[in-house]
Amino acid sequence: xxxxxxxxxxxxxxxxxxxxxxxxxxxxxxxxxxxxxxxxxxxxxxxxxxxxxxxxxxxxxxxxxxxxxxxxxxxxxxxxxxxxxxxxxxxxxxxxxxxxxxxxxxxxxxxxxxxxxxxxxxxxxxxxxxxxxxxxxxxxxxxxxxxxxxxxxxxxxxxxx
Amino acid sequence: xxxxxxxxxxxxxxxxxxxxxxxxxxxxxxxxxxxxxxxxxxxxxxxxxxxxxxxxxxxxxxxxxxxxxxxxxxxxxxxxxxxxxxxxxxxxxxxxxxxxxx
Numbered sequence: 001x002x003x004x005x006x007x008x009x010x011x012x013x014x015x016x017x018x019x020x021x022x023x024x025x026x027x028x029x030x031x032x033x034x035x036x037x038x039x040x041x042x043x044x045x046x047x048x049x050x051x052x053x054x055x056x057x058x059x060x061x062x063x064x065x066x067x068x069x070x071x072x073x074x075x076x077x078x079x080x081x082x083x084x085x086x087x088x089x090x091x092x093x094x095x096x097x098x099x100x101x102x103x104x105x106x107x108x109x110x111x112x113x114x115x116x117x118x119x120x121x122x123x124x125x126x127x128x129x130x131x132x133x134x135x136x137x138x139x140x141x142x143x144x145x146x147x148x149x150x151x152x153x154x155x156x157x158x159x160x161x
Numbered sequence: 162x163x164x165x166x167x168x169x170x171x172x173x174x175x176x177x178x179x180x181x182x183x184x185x186x187x188x189x190x191x192x193x194x195x196x197x198x199x200x201x202x203x204x205x206x207x208x209x210x211x212x213x214x215x216x217x218x219x220x221x222x223x224x225x226x227x228x229x230x231x232x233x234x235x236x237x238x239x240x241x242x243x244x245x246x247x248x249x250x251x252x253x254x255x256x257x258x259x260x261x262x263x
Contacts, residue, residue: 033262036224038244099223100263109225112235 010155011040013147017161019051020064021088025095027161028106035113043110044147046120049161050127053119053135058103062088104135111137116150118142166192178251178258182213185255193253197244201253205241208233212254222247223261 012034016027027043034041051057065071065078065087077083092102101109111117116139119131124141131141142150151158164173167188172180177193179185190209194201211232215222224247228235242249247259 029262032224035239036245036247098263099221099225099261101225105225109228109235112228113224113239 007155009034009039009157011042011151011153011157013151013156013158014041014043015158015160016043016045016049016052017047019048019057019061021061021091022063023161024049024052024061024103025100028103028110029100030159031115032106032110032113035110035115041110041114042116042118042150044118044120044142046123047126050119050123050129050134052103053107053117053138054129054133055135056133058107058135061103063091107135107137118147120144120147174258176252176258179255180257182216182255185213189255190253197242197249197253199242199249204233204237205253208238208241208250209254212250212256216254216256221261222251222259223263225263 012031014027014031016024018024027049031041031043045053052061062084063071065073065083066075068078071078071087073083096102100106107117117135117137118139119129119134119141121141121143124130131138162173162175163170164177165171167186169184169186169189171184171189174180179189187206190206191201194205199205208227211227211230212222215226220226224235224238227233227238227247233241238246238250242253247261251257251259
């Protein structure tokens with residue numbers, strides 16, 4: 001029986017604004033997880049988040065080792081050459097064991113699952129990016145106004161990451 | 162808990178997933194499908210058979226692994242079982258509710 005007093009989430013729109021591995025994965029897992037529950041799902045990539053859909057950058061995203069207290073290492077050590085790469089390598093191998101796909105494959109899975117992938121127009125102009133710099137799965141380039149239009153309807157949530 | 166599907170009493174969990182795969186038959190799958198508004202085709206049954214096979218091998222299912230199965234690609238999987246493919250198909254296949262986040 002459907003509970004009429006419940007207001008189920010029907011659509012989630014994510015704003016992916018950062019390119020650290022941990023924030024991009026948080027975004028992807030939630031966006032993909034929404035589709036798995038039959039919820040509509042879209043991601044708007046803006047600012048540094050655009051790196052996650054740039055063909056030549058998406059597989060080189062790193063975990064932040066500096067300014068991240070959860071790394072439990074002194075900031076100066078986190079800043080040493082190679083530390084970010086090491087932490088990233090460790091995290092990626094852990095993810096593979098949990099069957100979490102790498103970024104490029106994850107984007108393909110999401111696109112096939114019906115997640116809409118949008119790039120922010122203003123951020124693209126700022127970074128002088130062209131559509132051909134971005135992944136083939138891209139659904140289009142949007143202004144923030146276009147984005148809000150897509151959020152119309154009952155049961156929509158917007159999540160900023 | 163028990164539930165009657167297609168005239169047969171089967172044991173289910175609180176979400177309606179069969180707890181004993183040996184009680185499953187195609188009629189049960191068709192009745193669960195009807196609840197979800199899906200009419201099952203041969204392709205659906207091919208996917209269900211794959212899921213049951215994986216369950217017997219005790220392999221945890223994910224959208225990713227199903228996409229790589231060669232039985233169905235991800236896009237088609239969503240087309241066959243809209244509104245939450247992994248959960249809905251597992252329910253129809255008579256296997257436990259998936260716990261995967263990916």
